[in-house]
Amino acid sequence: MGENFLLQVRDLHTQFVTQSGVVKAVDGVNFEVKPGETLGIVGESGSGKSMTALSIMKLVPSPPGEIVKGEILYNGDDLIKKTEKQMRHIRGNKISMIFQDPMTSLNPVFTVGEQLTETLRTHRNVSKRQALEHATELLNLVGIPDPKARLKNYPHEFSGGMRQRVMIAMALACDPELLIADEPTTALDVTVQAQILELLKKLQKELGMAIIMITHDLGVVAEICDRVMVMYAGKQVEFTDRFRLFDVPKHPYTWGLLNSIPKMEKEKKRLKAISGHPPDLRHLRKGCPFAERCPKAKASCRIQAPHLQEVEPGHLVSCLLYEEEKVTLE
Amino acid sequence: MINYIIRRLLLLIPVFIGVSILAFALLRLIPGDPAKSMLGNKATEAQLQSLRAELKLNDPLPVQYASYMKDVIKGDLGKSIKSHDSVIKEISTRLPATIELSLFALIIAIVIGVLAGIISAAKRSSWFDHLSMTGALFGVSMPIFWLGLMMIWLFSVTLHWLPPSGRLSVGTHLQTITNFYLVDSILTGNWFAFKDSLAHILMPGFALGTIPMAIIARMTRSSMLEVLNQDFIRTANAKGLAKYLVIFKHALKNAFLPVLTVIGFQFGFLLGGAVLTETIFSWPGVGRYVYQSILSRDYPVVQSTILIIAVMFVLINLITDILYKYFDPRIRYD
Amino acid sequence: MSTEMRLGDDGDISGTASQQDKKRPFLDALVSILKSKTSLIGLIIIVLLLLVAVFAPLLAPSNPISGGDLFNRYKGPSADHWLGTDELGRDILSRLIYGTRISIQVGIIAVGIALVIGTFLGAISGFFGRWIDMIVMRIVDILMSFPSILLAIAIVAVMGKGLTNTMIAVGIVGIPQFARIVRSSVLSVKETEYVEAARAVGAKSYRVLFRHVLPNCLAPIIVQTTLSIGTAILDAAGLSFLGLGAQPPKPEWGAMLDAGRAALQTAPWVVIFPGLAILVTVLGFNLLGDGLRDALDPRTKK
Amino acid sequence: MTPLLEVKGLKKHFPITKGAVIPRKVGAVKAVDGVSFQLEQGKTLGLVGESGCGKSTTGRTILKLIEPTEGQILFKGQDITSLKGNKLRRLRKDMQLIFQDPFASLNPRMTVEQIIAEPMKVFGINKAARRKKIDQLLDVVGLSGYHKNRYPHEFSGGQRQRVGIARALALDPDLIICDEPVSALDVSIQAQVINLMEDLQKEFGLTYLFIAHDLGVVHHISDQIAVMYLGEIVEYGHYHELYEHPKHPYTQALLSAIPEANPHLQKERIVLKGDVPSPAHPPAGCKFHTRCPLAQERCRLEKPIMKTVSPTGQQAACHFVKEVGHGDRFVVPK
C-alpha cells in the first residue's frame, strides 16, 4: 500500500494471564489510521476496545496484561520496540488519549491549571508563565468560559461535561497528531454528549488531528466516524467505512447489532435481538466466537476460525460465510 | 475552616464528659481501700477513718464526681493520694518523657514506614516488596514487650552497645528547657548529652515504633496500590509524565490521606504501648506511672492521667482530620 | 416465549471483568486462600496450633504445672528438655504446648465477645440510624478515646486479675473496632438496590437487617475477626506480662515471659521461646486474615 | 374507569441539614417538584430525562419507599399517600420495582431460588406453592430450572435482569415501576430484555412506569411519554407524536441530541448550553430558562403551566407553545 498512514496496527495480540486462565483481550487486530481521519471502534462491553487503545499507548496494565504479538507502526516506527522512556516522549505529545469517565480521570488533589501545564512542561521547554498562558488558550478553545479563573479550580468544582472538556484540552496541549478517545461521552447525559461531539468535530476541523473514537453507540459512529472497526470477543469482525457499515453490513454480528437498536418509527416492530450473550474470553471455544449466537452459523463455524478478508473493496469481514461462498445478508 | 474546627471541638464535649465519667467510675469500682494503701498495714482504724473523711471517700459517688469535675474545670486535678503532690505536677514531670518517646517512635515509624510502603507499591512483587512486607507482617504480629527484652538481651547484655534503661546516664548532665532531652541537648549544644540520650531512646523508640511502622508501611503500600490503579494515574501516564512524578506527585498526594488517619490513630497506640515499653526500659514516663497508679488506686492520678491521655488522643485525631480535609480539596467546610 | 434465549448448560457464563469481581460465596475464598502461598502458611500455622492444643497431653513431654523440680531450675536446652527449664524447673516445651490451649482460648473468647457485642451495636447503629446511631457512636467514640491497652488494664484492675477477666477486658476493648466496621458496611449495604428490593416486597426491618444486610457484611467481619484474634492474643499476653492476666501456675505465654524476665541474663531461653510462640501464633492469624481480606475483597482482585 | 395509578402534585424535597449535634434544615434538594399524571391499567408510561432530574425519586415515592413531601398518590382509586405499617406492606404486593443495575439489585449471598422466593416468604405463602410458582416464573423469564441453585455472580447481566423481573412478578403485581431496567445492558442484550418485558405485559396485563434516559428505548416501549426536567414534567404526550412534533424546547433539544444510527441523516442539532442546574438551587421562573435557546425575560420571572398543545392530548409547559385546549392532567386516550 503506497498510502501514507499515521498509524498501522498489524496483527495485534494483547492478553491477560489470570488465575482462571488466559484472557485474549485483543486477538489479532489489523487497522490503520490516516492523518486527519476519524476511526471508530465499536463493540460490546469487554470486546477489547479499550485494550486495543491502551496497547497503542503501551499502557496495558502489566502485570497481568501483555502485548504478545504484533506491530504498531507510528509514522513507520514500531512503538512496540520503543523503550518506556521513548514512549513517555510520545504519550501526551504525539499521541494523546482521553478516557471514558471524566469524573475519575482527573487527579482530584491538583488544580486544573496544574494538570494542564504539567503536560506542556513535560514535553515543551516552556516557562511556567508561558505554560499558563497556553493553558488559558486551551480552555478557551474547548469552550470553558472565564478560563483564566478556572485554572485555579479543582476538578470537583467542574461539572461532568466541563471536566471532559478539560480532559480534551489536556490531550490537545501538545498538538498531537493522533487523539484516542475511549468512550468519551458514555458517562455523560445526551445533551452534554452532543456538546462534546460537536466540540470534537470542530476541533478536528481546526487542528486536523486524527481521532480514534471508541464507542459502543452506533449512533455516535454514524455521526462522526469516517471508517469503523467492529470488534467482538477480542477479534476484529468487520472493518469498513461508515456508509458501507450501515448500508451493507456484512458480518452477522454487525447486522444483529443494527437490528437490536429500537427504531423510532410509529409502527412498533418487535426488536430482533441477538440471542445469548458474549462468551467468556477465558474459555473460548474453537471456531468463530460468535458462532454460538449466530443465526447463520453452520457446523463448520464451530470448528474453523474465520480470517479477515477483503470481501469488497474497502470492506473487510471475518466470517466463514464469505470464505466459502459469497452470500449476502438480507 | 475556623467554624469547622470550633464545631468539631464542641462535638468533643460529650466525649470528654463520657470519658471522665468512665475514668471516674472505673476507678471507684476497683476493689480495695485507697486509705489503706496510703497508710500501709500499720495504720489504725481511726487513722483510716479520718483519712477517708479527708479524701471525701465517704461521699456518694455523684457528689464525688461533681466536686472532681468542678476542680477539673478550675484547672485543679487534685493531689496524688500516694505522694500528696499535685497531680498536674506529677504528670507534667513525666509527660515530656512519654511524648518524647512516642514522637521519636512515631517519626521513625513514619519515615521508614512510608518510604518502605511507597517503594513496595512502586516496585510491586520485587524482592524489596516481598522483604519489606514480610518484615511488616512480622512487625504487626510482634509482642513488643518481648521485642524489648530481646533488644536488651542482645544490645545491652550481650553486645554492651546500648544502655538498658532510663533516659540519660546518671553522670550526664543536661540543662532542661523543654524536657525533651534530645531537643534540649541540641538547644544547649551539649553533644555528649545528645549522644547519650539518643543511645537511651533508640531501643525503646524502636520497640515502641515497630507496630506503627509496620502498620504504616502496609497502609501506605495498599493505599498507593489502590491509587495507582485509578484512572487519573492512567491519565498521568498517558500524558507522558516521568515515572517518579507519577508516583511521588500524583499518587502519593492522594495515597497519603488515608495514611494520615492511620498515623493519627497510631498515636493512641503509642500512648498505650508506652505502658509496656516504659516498664521494660524503665522509662520515667506517664505510661508506667499510670499503670502503677492504677494498681495502687491513686484515684486522682489515674482519673486525670486517663483524661489527659484521652484528650490528647482525641485532639491528635482531630488534628489529623483537619489536616486530612486541608489536604483534600474535595472537602469543604461551611 | 423468549425463544431468543439459548442458554449453554455451562454454569460459567459471566463474560466480563466487572461481572467477576462481585462477591463470591466463601468456598471460592477458601480456594483462593489455598492458592496464595502466604495465607496458606497462615492456615497451616493455625491448624498446627489447633492440633497442638487438642493433643497437648500427648505431645507434652512432662506435666506443665507440677512437672518441675526446684533442684532443676534454669537448665539450658538439652536432650531432656529441648527448650530448657524454667524458674521452677519445669519443662518449657511442655508449658509452651499447653500454653497453646490458653492462647487460642483467649483469642476466640475475647474476640467472640467483641464480635457479638460489636456487631450488634454496629448493625443497629448503621441500620436504624438517628438517635440509636448517635448514642452508639458516642459510646464507641468514648471507648476509642482510651488507648486500648490502658483501657484493658483499667478494666482488669476493676474486675480483678485472672484469665477470665483478661478475656473480658480484651473483648470489651475490641468492641469499638467491630462496631465501626460493621456499621460502615451496614451503611453501604443498606443503600444497595437489593436491600431496597427487599423493602419493596414488604419485608420487615429485622428481616431486612438479618437476612439481607448482615450476610453481606460478613466478609469484613470475618477478616476483622481473624485479625482481631491475633491482636487479642497479643493484648492478653501483654496483660499477663504485666501480671494482670493468667495467674500461676497457668502456662500462659505472656506470664511465662514475665516470670522468665528476672533471669534474662542467666537463662535467656526462658524468655526467648514464649515470645517466639506468641509471635508465630499472631503471625499465623495475621497471615490468614490478610489472605481472607484479599480473597473476600473484590477490590484487591484486580 | 379510574386509572390504576394517579399522581397529583407529587413533591419530594430532601432536606439539606447542617450541624452534627443539633441538625437544622438549611435547604432542600427539590428532587421531585410537583409531578402529576395518570396511568391506565395495561399501559406503559415512559419517563425520560437527564441524570438527576428526579425520575428514580418519582418511582420510589410512588412505591412509598420514600415518604412524599407533598401531593397525592392514588392507587386503584385508593389514596395511599399516608399508608403505613401492615397496610402499606399489603400494598407492596400490587406494586413492584425493577432496578437499573443488574449487579447491585440481587443479594449476592442468596441463590436465585431464594431471591425469587423472598417476596412470597414475606407474605407467608407456603413452601409448596412457592416451589411451583418459582418454576413457573423461571420459565416465564426464560431461565431454566437448574439455574435455581446458582448465585447471582454466576449469571450474565441480561440473565440477572431476568431474575430481577421474576422477583418482581412473584406476587402478581398490577404495576411495575421499571427504573432504567436496560440502561446497564449492551445493545444486543438490551433488546432481549425489552422483548421479554413486552411479552410479559401482554401475557399478564401489566402496567409499567418505565424510566429511562434513552429516548429510543422509551419510544419503543411506551404508550405515553413524559419528559422530566429538574423535578418537573415539561412535556407529555403520545409516544410518536411527541417524537415527531416535540413542542417544548427541551424536548426538541433532547431529541436532536440523540445520535442516530444512520450516517445519511445529517440532522440540524440544537446544542444546549451548560449543564442541568442543581436541584438544590433550581432557577426561578421556567426552570429551563438558563439553557433554553428561546429564553426571554418572561421565562426568568414566570413559571409556565402545563398546556394542552394538540388535540390528541399532548401537553407542554412552555410560554411559547400554542395552547389547544385546557386541562392540567394527562389523559391516556382509550
Next chain:
Amino acid sequence: GGGDAANQDNGNNTAAGDSSANKGSSDSSSDKTIIFGRGADSVQLDPSKVTDGESIYVTNQIYDTLVRYKQENTEVQPALATDWKTSDDGKVWTFHLKKDVKFHDGTDFNADAVVYNFKRWTTSADFVYYGYMFGASKDNMKGIIQNVEATDDDTVKFTLSEPNAPFLQTLAMPPFGIASPTAVKKYGDDYFKNPVGTGPFVFDSWDKDDKIVLHKNKDYFGQVADADQVIFRVIPDNGARFMELQAGTINMMDGMNPEDMQKVKDDNNLQIVNRPSMNVGYMAMNTSKKGPMANTKVRQAINMAIDKKKLMTLYQGIGQEAKNPMPPSLWGYNDEIKDYSYNVDQAKKLLAEAGYGKGFTMNLYTMTNPRPYMPQPKLTAEAIQQMLKDVNIKVNIVENDWDTHLTKTEEGAHDAALMGWTGDNGDPDNFLYVLLDKDNAKKGSAGNIAFYKNDQVHKLLKKAQITMDQGTRTDIYKQVQEIIHDDAPWVPIAYTTPPMAISKTISGYVPHATGSEPFNYIKFK
C-alpha cells in the same frame, strides 16, 4: 561490666549547665558520688508520714533521731540526745540534747524543735508511725505520750501514761527524725519534697521516678561523710538495674534477682553485702476459718509437707530456713525448738487423723512484689502449691499487688497467705505481739493474719510489755515461741539476709538490720 555507651569522661561535659544547681548543689562531677539504684521512688521525704522503705532510706540520710541504733545491731546509742534517764515507774523520760547542732537551713536545733515535732505528729492521722507505735487513735491523738515539754533549751521531758518497755528503741526509728520547724512552717503542704533535717546529707533535688540528689553536710555533728554526693536512682526492673551496676553507672543497688547473684560473684568489680537478718517470711494459716485451717493437726501436717530445703533454692543462698516467728538475730530467740521435719507420710497420717485424708482445696494468697524476706513470692507460692499436691491438698494461688494483698489478708479472705515482717526496732515484741497476739487479730486491720488467738500467749506478751527487765522478758518470749510452735498457726519459711550488690570502689558500708542506714560511713577507695 562492659563498655557501656555511658560516659567515661562526663566531667568535661557538664560545665555547660547543671540543672540540679537550683539549690546551690555541689559540683556533681565529683568522683565521690554514691549512686544507689533501687526499684521504686520515694513517696514522700517526710519520714513521719510514710511507711515505705524507699522513703525511709533517703530520709535516714537527711534526718537524725534523738537516739540511734548502733551500726551493727539494734542497740541504742546517743544521737541528737546525749544522754537520758527514766523515772522509777518508767513513765517519765528526760533527754539532754546535743548543743550547737544546726538544721540544714541554718536554724538551731533545740528542745523547742523536738517538742514542736512531737506535737506536730499528734495533729493528724497522716503521721502513721506515731499513731502506730504510740497507740494514738482518733479520740486520743497523743497515744501513750501524755506530754512533751522543753524544760530548758537542751532538755526535753516525756510523760507517758503507762510504762513502755520498747520506748527508747522506738525513738530510734527513722520515722521519728527531727525536722526543722522553720522549714515545716515555711513549706506547709509541700514540706515533704523540701525536707530539712540535721543529718549527714542535705537534700538537693528530686526528679520524680528518676532520681533524688543529696550532698554532703560538711558541718555534720557526727562523722562527716566521705562521699560528696548521694544520688538515689529509680530503675524499676531488677535486671536492668543490675546491668547498670555491671556497666558501672551505679555503684550500689538493692533488690537483686536471686538469679543474678552468681554474676556478682563472677564479677571482679562487684561484691555482695548481706543485710543482717531481722525479718521472717512465713505462710500464715487462717485459724479463724471454719474447716481444715482451724484444725491444729492439719496445720502441723502442712508444716511437715513443705520442704523448706527445696524452697531455699529460690533464695539463692540469702535465706535460712525459719522455725520461729522471730529471727535468730534478736534476743529472746528460742533455738531449742526443733522444726517440723519434711515428711510426707507423717503429714498424710496427721491429715487422715484430722479427717482430711482425701485432701481438700485451699486458697493461698500471695503478693506480686518481691519483699526482702521473700524475694520470689510468686514462685514460692507455686512451689508450695506443688508440694501440697503430694498430700492431696489442692492449692489455688491468688496473687495481688502488695496493697491489695494487705487489705485482703487483713480482712481474712485467705485460707493461707504468704507474708513476712521486717522488725522496726529490734524488740521481740515487735514480732510476737504484732504478728501473733489476739489483740492484733481483728478483721480489717489485722497484723495477725493467722487470726491466732491463744489466751496464754496473750497474757505472756502483755506481761512482757510492762516488764522492764530483759532477762525476764527473754524467758517469757522463749515460752511463747514454744506454744506457737505447737499450735502451728504459721509455716515459718525463711529468715533472709537481703543482698546488696555494690561496687568494690566503695567500702565501709554496713547494712543495718532495720533496712536502712546513713551513708556517712561509706568510704571511697
